[in-house]
Amino acid sequence: MTEFNEKQIEILQAAENLFSEVGFDGTTVRAISKKANINVAMISYYFGSKEKLLESLVIYRISGMQMDLENLFLEHISPIEKIEKLVAFYVQRIYSNRCMYQILHFEMSNKKRDLDLKAFTDVKNSNLQLLANIIHEGQALNLFKKNVTIELIPPTIIGSFTHFYMNKSYYQKLLGLTTDVLLENYITTTFTEHLQKTIKALLVYEN
Amino acid sequence: MTEFNEKQIEILQAAENLFSEVGFDGTTVRAISKKANINVAMISYYFGSKEKLLESLVIYRISGMQMDLENLFLEHISPIEKIEKLVAFYVQRIYSNRCMYQILHFEMSNKKRDLDLKAFTDVKNSNLQLLANIIHEGQALNLFKKNVTIELIPPTIIGSFTHFYMNKSYYQKLLGLTTDVLLENYITTTFTEHLQKTIKALLVYEN
Amino acid sequence: MTEFNEKQIEILQAAENLFSEVGFDGTTVRAISKKANINVAMISYYFGSKEKLLESLVIYRISGMQMDLENLFLEHISPIEKIEKLVAFYVQRIYSNRCMYQILHFEMSNKKRDLDLKAFTDVKNSNLQLLANIIHEGQALNLFKKNVTIELIPPTIIGSFTHFYMNKSYYQKLLGLTTDVLLENYITTTFTEHLQKTIKALLVYEN
Amino acid sequence: MTEFNEKQIEILQAAENLFSEVGFDGTTVRAISKKANINVAMISYYFGSKEKLLESLVIYRISGMQMDLENLFLEHISPIEKIEKLVAFYVQRIYSNRCMYQILHFEMSNKKRDLDLKAFTDVKNSNLQLLANIIHEGQALNLFKKNVTIELIPPTIIGSFTHFYMNKSYYQKLLGLTTDVLLENYITTTFTEHLQKTIKALLVYEN
DNA sequence: GATGAATGAGTGTTCATTCAT
DNA sequence: AATGAATGAACACTCATTCAT
Numbered sequence: 001m002t003e004f005n006e007k008q009i010e011i012l013q014a015a016e017n018l019f020s021e022v023g024f025d026g027t028t029v030r031a032i033s034k035k036a037n038i039n040v041a042m043i044s045y046y047f048g049s050k051e052k053l054l055e056s057l058v059i060y061r062i063s064g065m066q067m068d069l070e071n072l073f074l075e076h077i078s079p080i081e082k083i084e085k086l087v088a089f090y091v092q093r094i095y096s097n098r099c100m101y102q103i104l105h106f107e108m109s110n111k112k113r114d115l116d117l118k119a120f121t122d123v124k125n126s127n128l129q130l131l132a133n134i135i136h137e138g139q140a141l142n143l144f145k146k147n148v149t150i151e152l153i154p155p156t157i158i159g160s161f162t163h164f165y166m167n168k169s170y171y172q173k174l175l176g177l178t179t180d181v182l183l184e185n186y187i188t189t190t191f192t193e194h195l196q197k198t199i200k201a202l203l204v205y206e207n
Numbered sequence: 208m209t210e211f212n213e214k215q216i217e218i219l220q221a222a223e224n225l226f227s228e229v230g231f232d233g234t235t236v237r238a239i240s241k242k243a244n245i246n247v248a249m250i251s252y253y254f255g256s257k258e259k260l261l262e263s264l265v266i267y268r269i270s271g272m273q274m275d276l277e278n279l280f281l282e283h284i285s286p287i288e289k290i291e292k293l294v295a296f297y298v299q300r301i302y303s304n305r306c307m308y309q310i311l312h313f314e315m316s317n318k319k320r321d322l323d324l325k326a327f328t329d330v331k332n333s334n335l336q337l338l339a340n341i342i343h344e345g346q347a348l349n350l351f352k353k354n355v356t357i358e359l360i361p362p363t364i365i366g367s368f369t370h371f372y373m374n375k376s377y378y379q380k381l382l383g384l385t386t387d388v389l390l391e392n393y394i395t396t397t398f399t400e401h402l403q404k405t406i407k408a409l410l411v412y413e414n
Numbered sequence: 415m416t417e418f419n420e421k422q423i424e425i426l427q428a429a430e431n432l433f434s435e436v437g438f439d440g441t442t443v444r445a446i447s448k449k450a451n452i453n454v455a456m457i458s459y460y461f462g463s464k465e466k467l468l469e470s471l472v473i474y475r476i477s478g479m480q481m482d483l484e485n486l487f488l489e490h491i492s493p494i495e496k497i498e499k500l501v502a503f504y505v506q507r508i509y510s511n512r513c514m515y516q517i518l519h520f521e522m523s524n525k526k527r528d529l530d531l532k533a534f535t536d537v538k539n540s541n542l543q544l545l546a547n548i549i550h551e552g553q554a555l556n557l558f559k560k561n562v563t564i565e566l567i568p569p570t571i572i573g574s575f576t577h578f579y580m581n582k583s584y585y586q587k588l589l590g591l592t593t594d595v596l597l598e599n600y601i602t603t604t605f606t607e608h609l610q611k612t613i614k615a616l617l618v619y620e621n
Numbered sequence: 622m623t624e625f626n627e628k629q630i631e632i633l634q635a636a637e638n639l640f641s642e643v644g645f646d647g648t649t650v651r652a653i654s655k656k657a658n659i660n661v662a663m664i665s666y667y668f669g670s671k672e673k674l675l676e677s678l679v680i681y682r683i684s685g686m687q688m689d690l691e692n693l694f695l696e697h698i699s700p701i702e703k704i705e706k707l708v709a710f711y712v713q714r715i716y717s718n719r720c721m722y723q724i725l726h727f728e729m730s731n732k733k734r735d736l737d738l739k740a741f742t743d744v745k746n747s748n749l750q751l752l753a754n755i756i757h758e759g760q761a762l763n764l765f766k767k768n769v770t771i772e773l774i775p776p777t778i779i780g781s782f783t784h785f786y787m788n789k790s791y792y793q794k795l796l797g798l799t800t801d802v803l804l805e806n807y808i809t810t811t812f813t814e815h816l817q818k819t820i821k822a823l824l825v826y827e828n
Numbered sequence: 829g830a831t832g833a834a835t836g837a838g839t840g841t842t843c844a845t846t847c848a849t
Numbered sequence: 850a851a852t853g854a855a856t857g858a859a860c861a862c863t864c865a866t867t868c869a870t
Contacts (some may be wrong), residue, residue, distance in 0.1 A: 019830090020316075021315055021317070021318045021319075022318055023232055023313065023317055024229060024230075024234045025230055025232030026232045026317065026319050028842085028843070028844085029843085029844060029845085030842095030843085030844090038851095039265040039851065039852050039853075040844085040852090040853090041845085041847095041851075041852060041853080042850095042851070042852085043844090043845095044844075044845055044846075045850085045851075049844075049845080050844065050845090057327035061221075072303040088249075092286070101389060102316060104372060104870095105312075105370070106230070106313050106368045106373075108373055108374055108376075108377075109309060109372075109373040109374075109375075110228070110229055110230055110233065110315070111228045111229055112228075112230075112233050119359075121377060124377070125326075126215070128381075148404075149397060149401045151381055151382060151399075152367070152371070152380070152398065152401045155367050155370045155371045155374070155378070156363060156366075156367040156401075156405060158366075158370050159365075159366030159367040159368070159369055159847080160359070160362050160363040160366040160367065161360045161371030161372055162366055162369070163312075163365050163366030163369055163370075164359070164366065165316075166312060166315060167315055167316075167362070170315075170328060171358070174335075175358060176360055178229070178284065185211040190356060190359075193360065194356045194359045194363075195363075197355075198363060198405060198407060198408075198409045200409075200412075201409045201412035202405045202408045202409070204408075204412060205407075205408035205411060205412035214833090233858070235859080236860085236861060236862080237860085237861090245834085246834060246835050246836075247861085247862085248834075248835065248862080248863080248864090249834070249835090250835085250861090250862090251862055251863075252833080252834075253859080256861075256862075257862090267864085319851095320839080323863065395844085397845090429680075434730075434731040434865090435731070435732045435733075436731070436732055436832095437644060437646055437727065437731055438644075439644055439645045439647045440731065440733050442863085442864070442865080443864085443865060443866085444863095444864085452830095453830070453831050453832075454831090454832090455830075455831060455832080455866085455867080455868095456830075456864085457866095458865075458866055459829085461831075462814060462869075463865075463866075464865065464866090484684070503737075506759070516730060519717055519726075519787060520644070520727050520787075522724060522787055522788055523786075523787040523788075523789075524642070524643055524644055524647065524661030525642045525643055526642075526643040526644075533868090535791060538791070540804065542795075543865090545755050547841085562815075562818075563811060563815045565792070565795055565796060566658075566781070566785070566811075566815040567810065569781050569784045569785045569792070570777060570780075570781045570815075570816075570819060572780075572784050573777075573779075573780030573781040573782070573783055573784030573785065574773070574776050574777045575778055575780070576778040576783070576784055577726075577776045577779050577780030577783055577784075578698055578773070578776045578780065579730075580730040581728055581730075581776070582727075583729075583799070584742060584745070585776070588749075589772060590774055603682060604770060604773075605773065607779075608769075608770045608773045608823045609777075611769075611823060612777060612819060612823045613820075614826075615819075615825075615826035616818060616819045616821035616822045616823070618822075618826060619821075619822040619826035628843090628854090628855095637855050648840080649839070649840085650839085650840060650841085651838090651839090651840090659855085660855060660857075661840090661841090661856090662841080662842080662843090662855075662856065662857080662859085663854085663855070664839055664841090665840080665842075666854080666855075670840075670841075671840065671841090708857085
């Protein structure tokens with residue numbers, strides 16, 4: 001992979017914030033350069049173009065996003081506990097990378113640009129595989145039922161979070177989460193538990 | 208509410224498509240005018256500005272979005288069946304209005320513009336109320352368990368769909384849905400069932 | 415000459431006000447139509463174009479501007495009194511037609527448009543002739559000195575007024591003329607007397 | 622004050638010419654850019670906007686307009702000669718800055734824009750003060766009469782010139798000044814003398 | 829005769845990018 | 850390597866005018 005120097009990383013971070021806040025098209029290279037305290041020309045100089053900066057940003061972030069959960073499968077805990085851990089990890093990772101998720105969420109459906117998101121696809125596939133393994137393990141132990149569409153579980157987790165976070169001002173008001181600290185706390189507790197319960201119930205309850 | 212004439216509706220539809228495809232900032236008024244087969248100046252003439260066009264669009268779409276589900280509560284069916292119907296209605300409505308949902312999804316998290324989305328908030332609140340009524344009914348009949356965070360159910364439904372649809376190219380490949388017809392079919396059957404099962408399980412299964 | 419109907423005159427008056435206030439280029443036909451309470455298309459309809467509206471306006475106003483001073487020369491008063499009367503008439507007429515004077519003042523030096531201002535030139539020439547006659551009469555009576563550049567007297571009168579009026583906010587403050595009534599009063603008394611004295615002194619005082 | 626670089630001054634000069642010839646609203650930024658041989662975007666780049674360009678222009682010109690006449694009062698010449706010199710200076714300065722005077726003349730009476738013309742007001746006030754001092758000196762020496770409205774003398778000088786110059790095509794024809802050189806010559810001789818005589822007569826002749 | 833709808837040319841401005849150093 | 854100046858294309862929008870009725 002390409003290595004980025006300090007200045008480049010500053011630019012990437014500035015860009016990430018702005019892209020997630022006002023969108024790619026809503027962000028000007030001048031705004032990025034101002035936020036990163038560098039000259040406008042540096043963006044073209046370092047990354048080639050604004051679009052390539054986005055690509056670099058995606059690569060930069062996704063490369064650090066690979067879930068370090070391979071050992072989860074090896075742990076001697078029940079599949080149910082594994083699911084709980086997996087969901088918590090999912091939420092945690094999306095929350096940590098919420099800016100990038102927001103960007104990707106929009107850019108993936110934007111027909112103007114077609115980013116090379118193979119890296120992201122790989123991550124998703126590997127996560128899906130991990131989930132499938134856990135579920136199959138649970139099904140083999142007769143803990144989980146059989147008729148579940150495994151592929152639709154990640155979108156439920158990711159989608160729930162993304163929707164919740166993108167409409168955070170609405171939900172903050174609805175749930176009385178007056179500060180960002182309260183919101184973060186809510187996400188790591190109530191929200192995570194809700195998702196855990198949801199996925200567990202889906203896997204266990206026969207209907 | 209303001210009434211829109213035929214030409215205005217054509218413009219609104221063209222704008223909706225483009226906004227959902229390439230974003231508000233990624234859409235030029237010339238692209239809209241070309242798609243709607245009208246002169247550029249007509250957009251300012253009819254709506255005042257590009258931004259006001261978006262506002263008009265939101266009003267236009269949301270006003271027709273109110274769920275006609277009040278009678279659902281009156282039907283003599285079990286709360287479980289009500290939930291099934293409600294989820295199916297939800298999915299159906301989001302699918303029908305997927306363009307607008309995509310636009311709103313982005314605009315709600317975009318700090319650049321702050322649309323007056325009171326109408327949309329009202330819709331969400333009324334839907335949430337309806338859901339809460341059904342759940343309370345089920346809880347009163349001891350069909351549903353008590354410890355559920357009702358407010359987090361709509362984001363799970365909406366978020367699951369939105370994420371699924373915004374990443375449809377990924378999921379189409381993953382699930383072998385080679386055509387849009389297959390995709391639509393999948394959504395109305397497997398996807399809907401998945402969500403119905405998920406919500407039902409969450410409400411019924413005590414864990 | 416062309417006759418104008420009531421509606422046309424309303425348009426002309428609205429246009430005159432706006433032209434004098436914000437200039438020809440600064441005035442939009444829509445602003446005129448709004449002020450005159452008529453449809454925008456009427457302007458093109460009645461006058462052909464915005465530019466031709468200006469031409470019509472000039473014709474309309476100048477035709478009523480001809481000084482009715484021919485009898486002044488016949489009156490049995492001294493040339494000095496005639497000069498006094500002439501200056502007072504001048505000021506009065508410019509004040510009455512100040513909007514049109516303001517328009518002409520600017521448009522005459524505007525290279526973009528070359529109005530056919532023959533009518534205005536005729537007026538100026540005839541006024542100059544009248545002035546010259548009075549001065550010659552005074553010189554014949556040895557009341558006025560000989561070495562005076564008659565052609566430069568009208569610009570002194572018109573220019574003094576125009577400059578004063580175009581900078582009226584400055585002079586109102588300088589002279590404490592807090593209201594428009596005070597300003598009008600000042601013009602008809604002190605200002606007029608100042609100009610009368612000036613011209614008389616110029617004509618009489620040998621230096 | 623802000624310093625302007627070479628390119629900026631080129632732009633300012635091009636703008637001044639065009640503004641004085643066809644007015645501010647009649648001038649397009651593209652016309653300025655063409656005349657100054659620069660890219661259109663440079664105008665926004667250097668001055669922010671077309672309107673701010675005008676403001677910069679006014680500041681640029683007025684700052685160099687301050688009359689260097691303080692020593693006039695110290696010279697050991699009679700008040701009459703001082704008036705002569707003052708008028709000549711006035712005419713000279715207006716002639717040198719005729720473009721800016723034309724612009725200001727229009728903009729001061731244009732309700733659309735309200736330029737901050739404090740600098741110009743200061744210049745006018747200081748000139749008026751100088752004039753008042755000379756007149757009071759002459760009155761103390763019984764050379765000048767008492768009943769004169771000093772504040773109306775500058776408008777007579779400035780107005781006479783401005784009107785003359787703005788209608789120069791009329792006066793050139795009237796006075797047979799077929800070339801611009803002849804016109805300039807006329808202004809520095811006959812026209813200046815006319816104004817000197819006028820003001821002197823006003824101050825000296827008791828009527 | 830009179831008008832609301834519609835047009836295309838043109839407006840000032842902003843944009844990502846490149847140039848000269 | 851790093852930058853301020855400069856560029857041309859594109860932007861949303863406004864304009865006077867004309868069209869269809």
